[in-house]
Amino acid sequence: TQLLEQSPQFLSIQEGENLTVYCNSSSVFSSLQWYRQEPGEGPVLLVTVVTGGEVKKLKRLTFQFGDARKDSSLHITAAQPGDTGLYLCAVKNTNAGKSTFGDGTTLTVKP
Amino acid sequence: EAQVTQNPRYLITVTGKKLTVTCSQNMNHEYMSWYRQDPGLGLRQIYYSMNVEVTDKGDVPEGYKVSRKEKRNFPLILESPSPNQTSLYFCASGGRYTGELFFGEGSRLTVL
Numbered sequence: 001t002q003l004l005e006q007s008p009q010f011l012s013i014q015e016g017e018n019l020t021v022y023c024n025s026s027s028v029f030s031s032l033q034w035y036r037q038e039p040g041e042g043p044v045l046l047v048t049v050v051t052g053g054e055v056k057k058l059k060r061l062t063f064q065f066g067d068a069r070k071d072s073s074l075h076i077t078a079a080q081p082g083d084t085g086l087y088l089c090a091v092k093n094t095n096a097g098k099s100t101f102g103d104g105t106t107l108t109v110k111p
Numbered sequence: 112e113a114q115v116t117q118n119p120r121y122l123i124t125v126t127g128k129k130l131t132v133t134c135s136q137n138m139n140h141e142y143m144s145w146y147r148q149d150p151g152l153g154l155r156q157i158y159y160s161m162n163v164e165v166t167d168k169g170d171v172p173e174g175y176k177v178s179r180k181e182k183r184n185f186p187l188i189l190e191s192p193s194p195n196q197t198s199l200y201f202c203a204s205g206g207r208y209t210g211e212l213f214f215g216e217g218s219r220l221t222v223l
Binding site for chain 1: 115142144146151152153154155156159160161167169170201203205207208209210211212213214215216217
């Protein structure tokens, strides 16, 4: 069983559309990270969410941590071609060091 | 510039020929980790290190070795590579007690 389930797996939209991707689990986390990865490059950290119900904004990207700290969502407003990439959610056990990534959502934004 | 540097970026080798992928970070991070990324399987953790001389297995450690003799370096060793180790490898570092990771640019390894 995958610890972090991301949906949808693939998403192709037109420039200017809004979208939401999800990261779900049955486990409770002390924090959760979102990364974006472009082809041929390493993942780049976008945000960390820590508090249940927390909402963080990064320009047109809005991240939310579920009240129970089991799930998270990423909403992009007015998507642009530069938003194209693989979006990954991840958790790390800060006491033991093991980290887990979701399989990611591959987003394509067409001009 | 804060960065994680991996070498080589690309490597084609043959089965059984030992190789080492180096990883170095200049952010004074205590935590370092190796991952492999395969289509359909996502990013999977190979080994990690919470501090110098402290290493532990991730989810897919078979066929790999690591060492952490210095804080900044965390090499990944494939003693006898096999074709199923063909993959894209990433090194990452971060604070010991935070979840945030900073990744290298990746090393694409092909084992023939």
